[in-house]
Amino acid sequence: MASPWLGTGAGRLTLNEPAPEVKADALDGAATAFQDSGMRPRLLVTGGSGFLGSALVRRAARRWETSFTYFRNSPPDLRGVAYRLDLGDEAAVRRVIAAARPQVVVHTAMGRGDDEHGEITARGAGRVARAAREAGAALIHVSSDMVFDGEHAPYDESALPSPVSPYGRAKAAAETGAREAHPDAVLARLPLLYSLDPPDPRAVQVIRDLEDGRPVTFFTDEMRCPAEVGDVADALLATGARALDRPAALPGTIHLGGPEVLSRWEFGTSFLEALGVPLAGVRAGTLAESGLVRPRDLTMVSRTTPRELTAGLRPWAAVVAAHRALS
Numbered sequence: 001m002a003s004p005w006l007g008t009g010a011g012r013l014t015l016n017e018p019a020p021e022v023k024a025d026a027l028d029g030a031a032t033a034f035q036d037s038g039m040r041p042r043l044l045v046t047g048g049s050g051f052l053g054s055a056l057v058r059r060a061a062r063r064w065e066t067s068f069t070y071f072r073n074s075p076p077d078l079r080g081v082a083y084r085l086d087l088g089d090e091a092a093v094r095r096v097i098a099a100a101r102p103q104v105v106v107h108t109a110m111g112r113g114d115d116e117h118g119e120i121t122a123r124g125a126g127r128v129a130r131a132a133r134e135a136g137a138a139l140i141h142v143s144s145d146m147v148f149d150g151e152h153a154p155y156d157e158s159a160l161p162s163p164v165s166p167y168g169r170a171k172a173a174a175e176t177g178a179r180e181a182h183p184d185a186v187l188a189r190l191p192l193l194y195s196l197d198p199p200d201p202r203a204v205q206v207i208r209d210l211e212d213g214r215p216v217t218f219f220t221d222e223m224r225c226p227a228e229v230g231d232v233a234d235a236l237l238a239t240g241a242r243a244l245d246r247p248a249a250l251p252g253t254i255h256l257g258g259p260e261v262l263s264r265w266e267f268g269t270s271f272l273e274a275l276g277v278p279l280a281g282v283r284a285g286t287l288a289e290s291g292l293v294r295p296r297d298l299t300m301v302s303r304t305t306p307r308e309l310t311a312g313l314r315p316w317a318a319v320v321a322a323h324r325a326l327s
């Protein structure tokens with residue numbers, strides 16, 4: 001049985017009215033114009049081997065001449081020109097951008113486990129931004145709602161970063177680095193990203209924990225605006241198309257939060273239900289009692305982000321319905 005909150009969403013805050021089936025493909029003005037002229041604009045996705053980056057590369061295939069970077073994991077199943085890139089190597093960043101000659105760069109790469117102090121994430125963003133500007137490329141710099149402290153929601157595009165976690169601090173420093181090096185860059189702040197088909201890496205880990213008998217706790221007081229990764233990839237590609245087509249109409253910061261505010265408990269339990277995973281072993285908890293330092297409420301709103309960029313971000317119930325139709 002569907003969980004009760006999968007219904008109309010009555011009583012919960014709806015941030016962006018969901019529009020029916022607006023696909024970013026249809027908004028891809030510049031990319032379409034290039035295609036009509038027999039040319040496709042050149043796109044470079046850093047972090048193409050990652051969760052978001054691979055969704056971008058897949059969705060870009062029809063309209064963009066795509067290249068992408070990876071660091072440790074060369075993805076075998078992505079179309080496009082692949083470059084190995086270490087964000088820690090400034091000369092390599094320049095070499096890759098010189099070789100790819102992108103008109104648009106979407107920078108998703110960040111340091112991972114070996115980036116304890118966020119240096120690679122922060123400095124790498126500056127390196128990519130500088131090289132993109134010098135090459136005359138537009139830059140969409142991917143950032144996160146985690147730049148906020150979670151105590152002053154809702155956060156619109158004018159809200160100032162106030163990070164409380166190492167990751168949030170690295171992402172805030174990356175925003176500053178990108179903006180300084182490429183003043184025309186678009187900072188795109190994203191919410192918690194997910195995928196049902198196939199389940200995203202975070203969900204896979206939760207399912208593995210449950211299968212191995214490790215209990216999983218979802219917090220009832222941790223609020224997020226989750227968005228489906230493909231929807232966000234489409235919105236970022238539409239942003240890239242706009243950056244080519246009508247750059248003056250793009251604000252310097254955009255928010256691509258999903259249209260609803262859900263607690264981690266609501267989202268996590270219904271996510272597992274949608275996948276048919278038994279909830280035995282799943283517990284409700286509170287961030288307040290956990291002692292963890294994490295932003296509590298990252299409700300994001302889009303006030304100055306062009307409506308056409310947020311219109312395709314589907315509510316959770318619509319994503320579940322599409323998943324059920326597929327399975």
Ligand SMILES: NC(=O)c1ccc[n+]([C@@H]2O[C@H](COP(=O)([O-])OP(=O)(O)OC[C@H]3O[C@@H](n4cnc5c(N)ncnc54)[C@H](OP(=O)(O)O)[C@@H]3O)[C@@H](O)[C@H]2O)c1
Nearest residue numbers: 047049050051052070071072073086087109110144190193
């Ligand atoms: N996932 C979310 O819920 C979420 C939410 C908000 C914002 N974001 C933002 O979205 C972006 C992508 O996130 P994600 O979840 O897709 O991350 P991810 O799956 O961990 O991907 C990270 C990417 O960065 C690459 N990378 C790691 N270390 C590198 C280095 N030293 N030099 C160059 N590349 C390196 C990885 O390459 P290899 O795998 O080949 O090593 C991978 O392609 C990030 O900027 C993140 O802050 C994500």
